[in-house]
Amino acid sequence: MSNPPILEFENVGYRQQQTQILSDINWMLDDGEHWAVLGPNGSGKTTLLEVACGYLWPSSGRVLRLGEEMLDLRQLRRSIGWVTSELATKIPLEETALETVVTGRLSQWGLKFFLGDQPSEQDFADARALLSQLSCSHLVAKPFGVLSQGERQQVLIARARMAEPFLLVLDEPCAGMDPGVRERFLGWLNEVVSKTTGPTTILVTHHLEEIVPCISQTLMLAEGRIVASGRTHEVVTKTRIEEVYQTSLYKLENVAGRLWPLWK
Numbered sequence: 468m469s470n471p472p473i474l475e476f477e478n479v480g481y482r483q484q485q486t487q488i489l490s491d492i493n494w495m496l497d498d499g500e501h502w503a504v505l506g507p508n509g510s511g512k513t514t515l516l517e518v519a520c521g522y523l524w525p526s527s528g529r530v531l532r533l534g535e536e537m538l539d540l541r542q543l544r545r546s547i548g549w550v551t552s553e554l555a556t557k558i559p560l561e562e563t564a565l566e567t568v569v570t571g572r573l574s575q576w577g578l579k580f581f582l583g584d585q586p587s588e589q590d591f592a593d594a595r596a597l598l599s600q601l602s603c604s605h606l607v608a609k610p611f612g613v614l615s616q617g618e619r620q621q622v623l624i625a626r627a628r629m630a631e632p633f634l635l636v637l638d639e640p641c642a643g644m645d646p647g648v649r650e651r652f653l654g655w656l657n658e659v660v661s662k663t664t665g666p667t668t669i670l671v672t673h674h675l676e677e678i679v680p681c682i683s684q685t686l687m688l689a690e691g692r693i694v695a696s697g698r699t700h701e702v703v704t705k706t707r708i709e710e711v712y713q714t715s716l717y718k719l720e721n722v723a724g725r726l727w728p729l730w731k
């Protein structure tokens with residue numbers, strides 16, 4: 468029997484303080500698919516993901532995760548890895564990459580000053596193995612504070628994977644990266660996402676060219692509604708991008724499987 472979908476949104480709406488933020492969301496993420504979520508500022512991307520991850524409850528419709536309306540939200544949140552650049556600000560700068568990854572298993576920020584559960588030898592061994600699997604063994608002993616932005620994102624992704632999530636959400640992972648760091652990070656991401664038997668990944672971005680080839684599906688939102696969803700190269704078209712972002716494109720160039728916009 469095939470696995471149930473990772474996520475299913477059935478006619479989901481979300482309302483907050485008299486404002487309808489999401490409407491008529493029908494979206495299914497199958498196991499093994501990787502998705503990009505696009506949409507202008509304020510189109511509802513973060514809200515959609517907060518609903519997906521159980522931080523917000525839909526006002527109408529329902530969300531199934533792994534085929535069920537899981538009600539243990541604490542457990543659900545622990546089994547979804549949400550990586551944002553904001554997360555980096557919570558990591559103690561003197562802790563090593565290895566220690567940072569280990570804290571993902573304990574769902575806590577920082578290791579040294581924490582009085583609760585202490586990580587086991589096995590946790591350290593698993594963190595090491597994960598860093599190696601993600602081609603980051605060279606970062607093990609480096610303090611988080613000295614890592615480049617790209618390396619920090621790599622370590623945070625490894626950290627999220629310590630909890631063995633069924634879904635990994637990368638919310639604008641390239642924000643603030645210079646072009647070199649960004650390209651190296653995206654090359655790494657494409658390889659890691661396509662080669663490892665990792666979780667289904669959702670990438671939220673404002674930059675079309677960051678949708679690396681392994682992220683073959685895209686959902687596009689505008690004003691809280693789905694404008695299009697499906698295969699990236701069918702969803703992300705010149706006309707649709709112009710309509711959704713209300714600006715003109717000279718052309719959309721496909722270079723090595725990535726779509727690069729040339730804005731007018």
Ligand SMILES: Nc1ncnc2c1ncn2[C@@H]1O[C@H](COP(=O)(O)OP(=O)(O)OP(=O)(O)O)[C@@H](O)[C@H]1O
Nearest residue numbers: 483484486488506507508509510511512513514515
């Ligand atoms: N608590 C709230 N009360 C009222 N409106 C809200 C609330 N939270 C979010 N909104 C509104 O919902 C809309 C969608 O916000 P959301 O943060 O989901 O958009 P986004 O697509 O992630 O935007 P961005 O790309 O700027 O991060 C925005 O217009 C926002 O002002």
